[in-house]
Structures are given as structure tokens and as C-alpha cells.
Amino acid sequence: MEKLTLGAEGELPIRIAEGIREAIVEGRLIVDERLPSEQELAETFGVSRPTVREALKRLAAQSLIRTQRGATGGAFVNRLSYDEAREQQVTTSTLLLSMNAVDFETACEARYALERACVPFAADRRGPDHLAAMRAEIFRQGQPGLSDEGFCASDVAFHRALVDAAGNPVLSYQLAGAVEAMQPLMNMITFSARSREWIVALHTAIADAVEVSDAPRAEAALAELSVYTVALARDIRAARQKRDGG
Known part of the structure; x- marks a missing residue:
């Protein structure tokens, strides 16, 4: 961590946070290690304490550090869990998709290609809790009173269980963005025209195959779901263009 002498004042907290983050990633600062005090960091980087404080807030927001009060308090390197990182991955992926206007086919292609990579492992390693979670969502999806929002949420939960x-x-971490950010996007586009019965049938086929450790059959059902989803989106887009006179 070196003294910063260049850059606008507003950039300094970002650069300090990046410097500390780099030290954590490279192992120069280890889990549960106490960071230098705000005053020591301010002297190290050649900035004010409020600037250091803002940098530490950024690191805390990324769950890279935690703060403790009291005589033995301070800022400590946090042990980042996969669950915490997963939520950040979902948020980042959702922002990327919405801000960069990723087209439906691109999102769908990536989302199913990544999920198919999990199927052989799921067929080999699935436990009773995973199967129970998938079956519970299939049952939920078949309920006539389930709202569109509820069906979308259940759809995401089914694929997360898989x-x-x-x-x-x-x-699971890498796929969080694909499943939990892309799936809602696909649901929003297709929910009005899709066949719940057909999706439930495909979900059932996937769960049945995973239960008997038949990876090829599970992959085939997932591939069929992918083809159905893309075709449905194209039909919806064509109908809208025709309606709008495009």
C-alpha cells in the first residue's frame, strides 16, 4: 500500500479501497487480521481520515472487511462466504443486463449453457433435500391460484435447487448471475404467453432424470426447455411487431 499523490479527491477512496482489496486478494492481509487504524492508513496513503473512512465503507459494502467497536475493535479482514458473494453476483449481473440491453437470445444462450454444465454433477450428487426442493417448486407451479410473480419466483427457485x-x-456462485439474474428477465418477456403446463412437464422430466442419476435425459429436457423459451420469445416479438405494424 503506497502513498497516493495523483488523481481527483473523489477518486481517492476508490483507489485506497482497491489498494486494500488487492492486499487481501494477494494474501498480504489475511482473514481476521486487523487493519491499521484510520490514522495509520491516512498517513500511509497521504490522505485525510474522512477519505480513509469512505474507502473502508466501500470495502465493508463488499463484505471484504467488518468493523468492531470497543478497545479491541477496529476494521478486520472478513471471511467472505459464498452466500454473501452470490448475492453480489446476482446484483451485478442484473445491473449489467439492464444497463447494457442484452438481447433475449444472448441471455438465454448463456443461461442454459452454464446450467447444462451442472446437470451431470447434479445427477451424480443430488441429495434428498435438493430433490425435495425441486418437487416442492413443481407442486407450487401446478397450483391454479399461483400469480405470475409467484410462478416466476418458483421457476427461479427450481433452477437454483438444480x-x-x-x-x-x-x-453455484458462478451460476447465480445466470440463473437468478437472467431467469427473471426471461420470465418478464415470456410469462404472458408461456404454457405453465409444458414448463411443469419439463421441470418434472428434469427432476425425474436427476433422481435416477440419468444425466443425458436431464440435459435433454433442459435443452428442450431452452428451445421452447427462445421460440416463445421470438413468437411474442413477431406478434408485437405485427400488432404495431412493424
Whole structure:
């Protein structure tokens, strides 16, 4: 961590946070290690204490550090859990999709390609809790009084259970953005025209195959769901263009 002498004042907290983050990633600052005091950091970086405080707030928002009060308090390197990182991944992916206007086909292609990578592991490692979670969502999706919002939420929960069944937290983290950010986007576009019965049938086929460890059959059902989703979106877009005289 070196003294910062360049850059606008507003950039300094960002650069300080990046410097501390780099030290954590490289292992120069380890989990549960106490960071230098605000005054010591201010002297190290050649900035004011409020600037350091703002940098620490940024790191805390990323769950990279935690603060404790009292005589033995201060800022400490946090042990970032996969669950915490997962939520950040979902938020970032959602922002990227909305801000960059990613087209439906691109999002769908990425989302299903990534999920298919989990299927062989899920078929081999699924536990009773994963199967129970998938079956519960299938049952929920079949209820006639379920709202569109409820069906969308259940759809996401079903696919999250399938991904988690792979038993690989790294894959679950990487797929969080694909499933939990892209799936709502796809749901918003297709919910008005899709067949709940057909989706429930495909979800059932996936769960049945995973339960008997038949990865090829589960992959085939997931691929069929992908084809159906893309075709549905194209039909909806064509109908809108025709309606609008495009």
C-alpha cells in the first residue's frame, strides 16, 4: 500500500479501497487480521481520515472487511462466504443486463449453457433435500391460484435447487448471475404467453432424470426447455411487431 499523490479527491477512496482489496486478494492481509487504524492508513496513503473512512465503507459494502467497536475493535479482514458473494453476483449481473440491453437470445444462450454444465454433477450428487426442493417448486407451479410473480419466483427457485444439487459452491456462485439474474428477465418477456403446463412437464422430466442419476435425459429436457423459451420469445416479438405494424 503506497502513498497516493495523483488523481481527483473523489477518486481517492476508490483507489485506497482497491489498494486494500488487492492486499487481501494477494494474501498480504489475511482473514481476521486487523487493519491499521484510520490514522495509520491516512498517513500511509497521504490522505485525510474522512477519505480513509469512505474507502473502508466501500470495502465493508463488499463484505471484504467488518468493523468492531470497543478497545479491541477496529476494521478486520472478513471471511467472505459464498452466500454473501452470490448475492453480489446476482446484483451485478442484473445491473449489467439492464444497463447494457442484452438481447433475449444472448441471455438465454448463456443461461442454459452454464446450467447444462451442472446437470451431470447434479445427477451424480443430488441429495434428498435438493430433490425435495425441486418437487416442492413443481407442486407450487401446478397450483391454479399461483400469480405470475409467484410462478416466476418458483421457476427461479427450481433452477437454483438444480444448480445447488451439483454440490459445487464455485459453480453455484458462478451460476447465480445466470440463473437468478437472467431467469427473471426471461420470465418478464415470456410469462404472458408461456404454457405453465409444458414448463411443469419439463421441470418434472428434469427432476425425474436427476433422481435416477440419468444425466443425458436431464440435459435433454433442459435443452428442450431452452428451445421452447427462445421460440416463445421470438413468437411474442413477431406478434408485437405485427400488432404495431412493424
